[in-house]
Amino acid sequence: MAIEINVPRLGWSSEDGIFAGWLKQPGERVVSGEPLFALESDKVTMEVEALDSGILRPLEGGPAAGALVVVGQVIGYLAAEGEQVAEIASAAAAAEPAAGETAAARPTPASPRARARAKSLGIELAAVSPAPGGRRIVEEDVLRAAAALPKPAAVPVEAPSVAARGRRVIAARLEESFRTPHFYVQADVNATALARLREELLPVLLERDGVRLSVNDLLIKAAALALRARPEVNRYWRDGESVPWETAHIGLAVQTEENLLVPVIRDADQLGVGAIARTRQTIVDKSRAGRLQAGDSEGASLTISNLGAFGVDRFQAILNPPQSLIIAVGRMAKRPVVEGDAVVARLTLPLSVSVDHRVIDGVAAARFLEALVQTLEAPLRLLL
C-alpha cells in the first residue's frame, strides 16, 4: 500500500507554504531520511526529508514548483515496487472522503468575546488553544496565552496604549516588508566637499533661518535629485504591478522614545536646502511630540535612515512599504582609502541602498547610487 507524502507544518504557526520542487525524480527509489522535496515558508526554504522508503510517485496533477500548498495536503506517494500509479490514484480517491485535510486547516472555534479580547491584546488566535477538553477558545484562554508571552510587564487587561498600537503597526509593516525580495547596493562617498559645504552653510542658515543644517538635509536633497535623474527607480509595487511616483518626496526615519516614525519632506527636489532644513526641523519636532498627522508619513518615494550618530559604520535597512528604496547611512568618518598606490586617510560616508527587486533591477539600482554619489561628492549641485 502506497504511503502518502504530506506537506508538513514549518514552524509552529504556518498553515501553508510554497512547494519548491521534488529533490528526487519520479520513479526513483527513496530511502527514509533522504531529502525528498523543498518547501518555502515566509522565512526559509527547507528540504523535507522522506519519513518512509519507497518509489516516488508524485500525485497526478499535484503541485508544480512554485505552487501554494497547505499543511497536510497530499502531494505524492511512496509506492511499493511494482505498485501501479492507477491503483494509487484510485486508492487515494477512495481514501479522500475520509482524509482530514479541511478539518486540519479549519481553525479552532473561538467565542466572540475571545475574538474581541484577542484583537484588543494583539494576539493571534492561531497562537491560542482551548483548555484541555475544551472545544472552543474562550476569553480565559486568550488571557492565559497573553500572560505566557514574554513581556516584562503584567498582561495589559486594559486596551493597549497608543504607543503599543503604533508598535504593532510597525511590526506588521516590517513583517510584510521583509517578505519582499530585497537586494543591496553600497558605496562609500568621498565626503570631503560635502562636509566643507555643510560647515560653510551652517552659520549662514543659522543666522538666516534659525536652523542647524544637518548632513541629513543635504542627503534628502541629493536623494530627491537622484530620483529625478533616474526616474526608472522612482517607482513602487502596487497590486501586482510597478507604478511610477509622480513626486519626489523623501521620508526620514526618526526614532522617538517609543516608536520609529518616518515623516516626509514633500517635493524635496524643488526645495532649497534651507527650506529642507526648516521642514525637517518641524517634522522631527512633531514626531517627537507625537503630533504627526495621518498624511505626514505618506507618499515618500524612499526613506533615509541615518544611524551614523550612534557610531554605526554601516548597515542594511528593511524597506518601508510601499517604497522600493531605502538608504541606510553610516557614520561619516576618516577611513583609510587607497589612492593611486598609497593608502590615505579620507572623510567618507558609507551608504547602503536596499532595493525592491520586483520593481528595480541591479543595473538601475547601481545607476541611481552612482547619481547619488556624484551629487554628494560635487555638492554645489545641491544649491542649484
Add this chain to the structure above:
Amino acid sequence: MSITTIYRTMQLIRVAEEQLARCYARQLIHGACHTYVGQEAIAAGVCLHLRADDAVFSTHRGHGHALAKGLPVEELFAELFGRATGCSRGRGGSMHLFAPEIGLMGTSGIVGPSILQATGAGYAFRLAKTDRVGVAFFGDGATNNGAFHEGLNLASIWKLPVLFVCENNQFATEVPFQAAAGNPDVAARAFGYGMPGVQVDGNDAWAVAEAAREAVERARAGQGPTLIECLTYRTRPHSEGMGDYTYRTREEVEEWRRRCPIQRLRAAHPERAAEFDRIDEEVAASVAAASKGAEAAPWPTADEATTHVYAPARVVREPAGGPGSGREISLVAATLEALDEQMRDDASIFVLGEGIGVRGGNFGTTAGLFAKYGAERLRDTPIAERGFTGLACGAAMVGGRPVVDFMFIDFLNDAFGEIVNQIAKMQYMSSGRLKMPVLLRGCIGIGHAAATHHSGSYYSLYSHIPGLRVVVPSSPYDAKGLFTHALRCQDPVLFLEPRELMAVKGPVPAASYEIPFGVARVVQAGGQLTVVAVGAMVPKAVAAAGELAGEGLSVEVIDPRTIAPLDVETILASVEKTGRLLIAEETFAQCNLGAEIAAQVASRGFDFLDAPIRRVTGAAAPTPYSPPLEAAVVPSQAALADAMRQLIRER
C-alpha cells in the same frame, strides 16, 4: 329647526359619500371605502339628540356617524385621502375615524367592540356622576356576535346610560341577515336582556329621531339602556369597487333607492322645498370645497409613523432606600395597599372582576375595599371577560381608569381581541388624543395542580404587541411600586402576579412610592454568569446561585420586572461583565421572552459573549394536573443550578 338640521345632515352625508365614491374611482382613496348611502336617516336622527360630550362608537361604515356628530367634512376627505389633516392624521382611513374632541370616539374595523365600548363610556359617565350618554352604532351582523350579548347584558344589569343603535341593513357584508339569525327580530331580543327594544323604519328620519329622543331621555334620567333597531338598506356596495349583484338583485336595490330617506323628508315637507334647495346648494359647495381642499392637503411624514404608540412617559425614580428592612407583607398585600392608596386619591379608578366586591377577590386582591369605596367602584361582574374588558376600554376612552381583575390570566385570553385590537391600538390610532389607562391584572404560573386553564403566563405573547406594558413582579416591594406606577401611568398595563409568590412576604415601605417601568433589578451581583429570571423563577435562580456560591461559582441574577418595556441595557452591562447569559423562564421556549433577550444580546453584545446564550424553560406542553406530570413541565431549582454550572464551565 330640527327638520332643517336632519335634512342638512342627511344631504351632507349623501353628497359627501357620492363624492367619495368618485374620489375612490379617481384613486385618491388608497384602501377600503365603505359608504353610508341609503342609511343617512339613522345617523342624522340619532345624533340630533346628542351633545358634543356624548360619546359615539361606530363601525367600519362610519362616515355618516362622523359627519352627523359634527366632523368637518374636509377632515373626513383628508383622512380617506391619507393626509396629515385627516381626522386620524392619516392613520385610519375609512374604517378608523377618530375625533374625540367632538365625541366621535372612534370607528372600528372589527364588528362588535363598539357595543362594549359604548357600555364602558356609559359606566364611566355614571361613575363621574354626569348625564352624558354612550351610543353604539352597529350593523345587523354584530347582533350575532358575542359582544352584543355581553354588552347588552352588562348595560342592563347596571342600567347604564347607553343607546344601542342597530342599523339593520339586512346584510352582514354579503350574508343576508335572514340566513344568519335564528330570530331575525333584533328589537325583540332586548326583552331577553331586560331592556326596552324599539323597531323603527330606518329610512324615516323623523321616526328614528323620535325613538332616539326617548332613549336619550331615559338614559340621562338614569333609567338605563335602550336597543333601537332601524330597518334600512345600503344602496351602494359593501365597499366601493366591489360587485353588488351576486347576493342581491338590481331590482331590490332599485326598490330601496325609491325609499330614499332624503326624498321622503322632502315629500313630507313640501312647504320647505325652497329651504331644502338652498341647503342642497350650500352642501354641494361645501363638499366640493372639502374634496378640493383635502386633495391639496399635505401628506403625513414617515417620522410620524411610530409616534403615540404609548403616552408620554412620566419620569419617576425608584426611591433610593429600596425595600429596607422594616415591616414585611405579602406580594398580594403590597398591591392591595397600592390599589387602596390610589383609589383614595383618584375617583376615576374602578375595579371590575368576578368576586372582587364584597368577597374581596379570590386572592384577596381587593380585600376590604368594597366597604370603603362601594359597589360602583368595586364591581362584581358576570363571567364575561370579553364584555367587561371591552367595557374597560370604552371607560378609559372617556376618562375612566378601570382595573380589570381576571383572577387567573388564562381568562384574559377570552378578551384577546379587545386587548390587542382595541386597548393596545387606541392611543396610536387616535394620534395620542385618547389615553388608555387600563390596568389588566391576574395571576400567572404553574403550581398546586391548577392544571391547564389556571396555570398560564402569556407575558411573552402580550409583550409582542405595541401599545401594551407588561409587568411581572417577583417581590412585594417591586409589586407595590410597579402597581402604583401602573395606576398613575396613561398606558394599558398587564400586571401579572406569579401565583406561587403571592403569599411570600418581604419588606415593603408603608409610604407610597413608584417604581418606573423598564428598569430591571439586579437581585444578586456576581461575576461569572448572568441569569435573567422572570417571576417565580427569580427566587429559584437566587437559591440555585446560592448553591453555586458554595462551589466557588459567582452568578449575577437579574429580574427584568417589566417585560415591556424591557431593560436590555442592564442585561447587556451584566453580560459585558460576565460573558455568559442564561435566561430562566417557566414558560415554553418558542418565541418567548428569552428568545427576544437572546436576539438583543447577540445583536448588541456579540463581542461580550464567551459562550452560547442558553435558556432554561418549561416544556412545550399545556400544563397537566397530576403532581409528577406538573413537576415535569416546570424547571426545578436543581435543573437551574445544573444549567448554571454547565454554562459557567462551557468551553
